[in-house]
Amino acid sequence: EDQVTQSPEALRLQEGESSSLNCSYTVSGLRGLFWYRQDPGKGPEFLFTLYSAGEEKEKERLKATLTKKESFLHITAPKPEDSATYLCAVQDTDKLIFGTGTRLQVFP
Amino acid sequence: NAGVTQTPKFQVLKTGQSMTLQCAQDMNHEYMSWYRQDPGMGLRLIHYSVGAGITDQGEVPNGYNVSRSTTEDFPLRLLSAAPSQTSVYFCASSYRLRNSPLHFGNGTRLTVT
Numbered sequence: 001e002d003q004v005t006q007s008p009e010a011l012r013l014q015e016g017e018s019s020s021l022n023c024s025y026t027v028s029g030l031r032g033l034f035w036y037r038q039d040p041g042k043g044p045e046f047l048f049t050l051y052s053a054g055e056e057k058e059k060e061r062l063k064a065t066l067t068k069k070e071s072f073l074h075i076t077a078p079k080p081e082d083s084a085t086y087l088c089a090v091q092d093t094d095k096l097i098f099g100t101g102t103r104l105q106v107f108p
Numbered sequence: 109n110a111g112v113t114q115t116p117k118f119q120v121l122k123t124g125q126s127m128t129l130q131c132a133q134d135m136n137h138e139y140m141s142w143y144r145q146d147p148g149m150g151l152r153l154i155h156y157s158v159g160a161g162i163t164d165q166g167e168v169p170n171g172y173n174v175s176r177s178t179t180e181d182f183p184l185r186l187l188s189a190a191p192s193q194t195s196v197y198f199c200a201s202s203y204r205l206r207n208s209p210l211h212f213g214n215g216t217r218l219t220v221t
Contacts, residue, residue: 004150032207043112043198043212044151051207087151091207095167098150 002027004090006099013106016077021102023088024070031091033071035064038085038101047073047086078106110134114199114213121189121220129184129216131199137211139202140182141166142174144195145215151198157182158205189220 003026013019023033032051036044048057050066057064061082063074073086083106088099115130133140141156153166157176171193173185182201186193197216202208 034209036210041214043200043214044210046209046211049207049209089151096153096206098152100148100150 002090002092002095002097004088004097004099006086006088006102008102009100010103011105013075013078013104015079015106015108018074018076018078020075021073021086021104022070023073023090023099025088025090025097026069027090027092027097029093031093033066034089034091034096035071035073036087036089038087044087075104078104080106080108082106112199112201112211112213114197114216116216117214119216119218121186121218123189123191123220125189127186127189129186129197129199129218131182131184131213132180133182133199133201133211134180135201135211136179137201137203138179139205139208140176141200141210142172142182142184143198143200144168145198146195154184154197156205186218191220194218194220 005024007022035047038044048064053068061076065072085101085103087101090097112133138159142154143151152168155174157163163174199213200210202210
């Protein structure tokens with residue numbers, strides 16, 4: 001069964017404390033993996049697309065990586081404004097499957 | 109640059125009532141879709157459209173209807189609201205059906221009593 005699992009469900013960090021969010025997937029044919037950021041009361045906002053194992057993308061304090069079974073979103077020296085829910089979505093051959101997200105809180 | 113605009117932001121319905129959630133995009137995207145987001149579950153696809161006049165069902169289509177008469181607009185109709193349809197609804201658009209980032213609206217929070 002096609003599945004996308006994100007961990008942890010919630011993460012609390014001190015400002016400056018680096019960490020990683022995980023998105024593991026089981027799909028028949030990966031066509032792409034997407035990361036989104038969602039703020040409370042807002043729609044998801046696109047961050048990155050990764051297409052093949054070994055690929056990496058960076059944006060400010062965020063870096064996304066991809067292997068054949070999982071993707072990581074690394075957050076380096078986070079700030080309180082990085083607090084949000086981070087969603088992962090996997091494009092299979094014929095459908096897009098979303099994970100349930102990791103809720104990140106960064107405290108000053 | 110408005111992007112994807114959804115109205116209303118909040119709505120309360122009684123069981124059995126009908127209503128239409130509005131969605132408009134100004135990016136000339138061919139692909140538009142409706143998702144619902146429930147606690148503890150990933151976004152689930154309700155209906156989608158790959159162009160004006162073309163619609164198809166997603167993962168959870170029952171109780172919902174859509175039409176696409178123009179490229180810009182993609183309304184979602186609830187035919188007879190049920191408490192199970194209490195959710196947050198998101199409209200999204202993209203350049204194409206697959207492997208293209210989705211642009212989301214800010215959602216409609218619907219409560220059915």
